[in-house]
Amino acid sequence: xIAVDLSSRVPIYRQVVERVTELVLLGVWPEGTQLPxxxxxxxxxxxxxxxxxxxxxxxxxxxxIRSAAGRGSFVAGREAAQxxxxxxxxxxxxxxxxxxALAGLSRGEAMAILDEVWEGEDKV
Amino acid sequence: xIAVDLSSRVPIYRQVVERVTELVLLGVWPEGTQLPxxxxxxxxxxxxxxxxxxxxxxxxxxxxIRSAAGRGSFVAGREAAQxxxxxxxxxxxxxxxxxxALAGLSRGEAMAILDEVWEGEDKV
DNA sequence: CAACTGTATTATAATTACTAGTACAGTTGG
DNA sequence: CCAACTGTACTAGTAATTATAATACAGTTG
Numbered sequence: 001x002i003a004v005d006l007s008s009r010v011p012i013y014r015q016v017v018e019r020v021t022e023l024v025l026l027g028v029w030p031e032g033t034q035l036p037x038x039x040x041x042x043x044x045x046x047x048x049x050x051x052x053x054x055x056x057x058x059x060x061x062x063x064x065i066r067s068a069a070g071r072g073s074f075v076a077g078r079e080a081a082q083x084x085x086x087x088x089x090x091x092x093x094x095x096x097x098x099x100x101a102l103a104g105l106s107r108g109e110a111m112a113i114l115d116e117v118w119e120g121e122d123k124v
Numbered sequence: 125x126i127a128v129d130l131s132s133r134v135p136i137y138r139q140v141v142e143r144v145t146e147l148v149l150l151g152v153w154p155e156g157t158q159l160p161x162x163x164x165x166x167x168x169x170x171x172x173x174x175x176x177x178x179x180x181x182x183x184x185x186x187x188x189i190r191s192a193a194g195r196g197s198f199v200a201g202r203e204a205a206q207x208x209x210x211x212x213x214x215x216x217x218x219x220x221x222x223x224x225a226l227a228g229l230s231r232g233e234a235m236a237i238l239d240e241v242w243e244g245e246d247k248v
Numbered sequence: 249c250a251a252c253t254g255t256a257t258t259a260t261a262a263t264t265a266c267t268a269g270t271a272c273a274g275t276t277g278g
Numbered sequence: 279c280c281a282a283c284t285g286t287a288c289t290a291g292t293a294a295t296t297a298t299a300a301t302a303c304a305g306t307t308g
Contacts, residue, residue, distance in 0.1 A: 009264085011295080011296060011297080012296085012297075013296080013297085022226065025226040025227065026226070037252080037253060037254080038253080038254065038255090039252095039253085039254095047297080047298085048297065048298045048299070049298095049299095050297075050298070050299080051296085051297060051298075053254075053255075054296090054297090056254085057255090067253090067254060067255090068253080068254070068305075068306080069253060069254035069255060069303095069304055069305040069306075070252080070253045070254070070304075070305035070306030070307075071253065071254080071305080071306060071307085072252095072253055072254075072306095073253090073254075082227050082228035083228075085227040085228075086224075086227045086228050086229060089220075089223050089224040089226075089227035089229060090224055090227075090229055090233075090237070092220050092223065092224070093220040093221060093223070093224040093229065093234065093237060094237050094240075094241065095220075096213075096216050096217040096219075096220035096221075097217060097220075097237060097238060097241045098241055099213050099216065099217070100210075100213040100214055100216070100217040101241050101242055101245070102145075102146065102149040102150070102213075103149065103205075103206055103209040103210045103213035103214075104206035104207075104209075104210050105210060105213060105214055105217065107238060107242040107245060109214075110217065110238055110242070111235065111238065113214070113217060113218050113221060114221060114231060114234055114235065114238070116218075117218065117221045117222055117225050118225055118231040118234070121225070121231060133294095135265075135266065135267095136266085136267085137266080137267090161283080161284060161285080162284080162285065162286090163283090163284085163285095171267080171268095172266095172267055172268050172269080173268090173269095174266095174267065174268065174269085175266075175267060175268085177285075177286075178266085178267090180285080181286090191284090191285060191286090192274080192275080192284080192285070193273060193274040193275070193284060193285040193286060194273080194274040194275025194276070194283075194284045194285070195274080195275060195276085195284065195285080196275095196283090196284055196285080197284090197285080
């Protein structure tokens with residue numbers, strides 16, 4: 001379910017954060033789903049447990065998961081994750097739009113991209 | 125014209141790249157404009173000449189400026205810069221849109237942001 | 249209570265990113 | 279032609295990030 005590219009220059013712990021976040025937001029891992037333990041995932045990925053712990057800590061600080069010693073780590077719910085992530089995602093989107101506009105992307109082309117991304121979703 | 129925040133954790137050379145690109149794309153520095161020399165800008169910003177050179181090298185590889193030993197560095201033209209930057213800017217915009225969509229941003233909200241960014245521009 | 253969970257601490261290695269110093273090379277105007 | 283400017287190359291040192299490692303501690307559960 002979770003795979004990382006050890007040869008990539010993007011840090012392992014960050015790949016884990018991104019992947020888990022994606023799985024939660026996509027609904028693949030619904031609220032309450034228990035994540036693999038720090039040690040077991042480290043073993044599976046061939047990394048150090050501390051690397052996984054760092055990823056889990058960041059996921060918890062972002063509100064994506066909840067962890068408790070002795071019990072494990074569990075998905076906090078799609079809505080909770082969205083609430084925490086939405087603000088920064090919106091800011092990043094706005095900045096990317098500004099840069100694209102400066103680089104010559106037209107309003108129409110930008111909207112075409114939105115059509116692709118939000119295809120089949122709410123047409124509000 | 126060019127100012128950097130030395131206390132920022134974003135590298136100096138990157139701040140220079142971003143700022144020069146912005147000036148060129150905005151048309152403040154038209155094609156043929158000579159940039160400050162590596163050494164003079166380094167002196168002005170209180171940094172090492174090599175830091176500025178690194179910025180200029182990246183700007184040249186992106187097609188924003190042209191440099192020649194003995195002559196100096198000159199703006200390559202807004203169109204040239206756009207041509208080189210547009211592809212990557214579009215890709216970054218698409219990725220940011222995907223993440224924002226995952227995080228719960230609605231299509232309508234995204235379009236509202238586009239309205240802000242492209243306000244007063246082409247309504248194509 | 250044994251066996252699992254997460255957490256904290258400290259240390260260190262490894263890598264990369266960044267900045268710096270010095271020397272070299274091309275161009276140009278006086 | 280040459281002094282004074284330009285960019286460039288090379289090397290090195292510094293800082294920050296990342297990953298690893300070895301323990302130890304603490305909470306939960308069957």
